[in-house]
Amino acid sequence: MTGKENTQGESDRDAIRDLLLQKAKAFHGEVCAGIILGTRMTIIGMRELGMDPQQRNRNLMVYVEIDRCIADAIQAITGCSLGHRTLKYLPYGKSAATYIDLASGNAVRVNVLEKKRTDKTGPEAMKEANKLLLDAPEPDIFQVRRVQVTIPDSDMPGMPKNRTRCSRCNEMIVDDKQVRTGDTVLCGNCAHGSYYSER
Ligand SMILES: [Zn+2]
Numbered sequence: 209m210t211g212k213e214n215t216q217g218e219s220d221r222d223a224i225r226d227l228l229l230q231k232a233k234a235f236h237g238e239v240c241a242g243i244i245l246g247t248r249m250t251i252i253g254m255r256e257l258g259m260d261p262q263q264r265n266r267n268l269m270v271y272v273e274i275d276r277c278i279a280d281a282i283q284a285i286t287g288c289s290l291g292h293r294t295l296k297y298l299p300y301g302k303s304a305a306t307y308i309d310l311a312s313g314n315a316v317r318v319n320v321l322e323k324k325r326t327d328k329t330g331p332e333a334m335k336e337a338n339k340l341l342l343d344a345p346e347p348d349i350f351q352v353r354r355v356q357v358t359i360p361d362s363d364m365p366g367m368p369k370n371r372t373r374c375s376r377c378n379e380m381i382v383d384d385k386q387v388r389t390g391d392t393v394l395c396g397n398c399a400h401g402s403y404y405s406e407r
């Protein structure tokens with residue numbers, strides 16, 4: 209009986225995982241390795257916080273450490289986004305994300321244990337590798353750790369608490385992103401050298 213219940217539980221879990229994969233696919237365009245990893249990471253992260261991944265949870269914030277497919281899976285499934293200020297991007301180039309419950313302060317970081325998964329190339333090998341990622345036992349491909357995250361007030365959702373102007377370009381800056389040197393208030397572009405140049 210117990211064995212049967214377990215099997216039922218497992219197939220329910222697989223069905224939910226597949227539904228979430230479809231959600232991520234609809235947003236990203238395909239089910240690639242990153243979508244599989246991001247979906248599994250999100251299932252783990254939300255489970256560890258006691259949240260249902262099938263429901264939008266407004267107390268969830270995610271710090272994602274890569275701007276690749278994984279980030280799209282996280283956004284599609286959780287509903288967290290840059291625009292809602294609930295998805296934070298850190299340019300570290302790592303297959304990792306931290307899931308935070310803003311209500312309790314609990315946080316869990318999930319990162320992918322990098323391994324060489326196959327020597328073969330081509331679409332068949334890719335399919336095989338993806339299947340492996342989908343079915344591999346959690347501890348084989350993920351490290352899951354309870355962590356503590358200090359979120360600056362100025363990074364929280366809600367109305368901007370702070371507005372100022374850059375003293376050089378005169379553009380508006382919100383959310384405490386100005387750079388202050390002595391009495392001078394500068395925007396990021398003016399302070400650090402801009403990512404664009406005038407033409
Ligand atoms: Zn992709």
Ligand SMILES: [Zn+2]
Binds near residue numbers: 379399
């Ligand atoms: Zn400026």
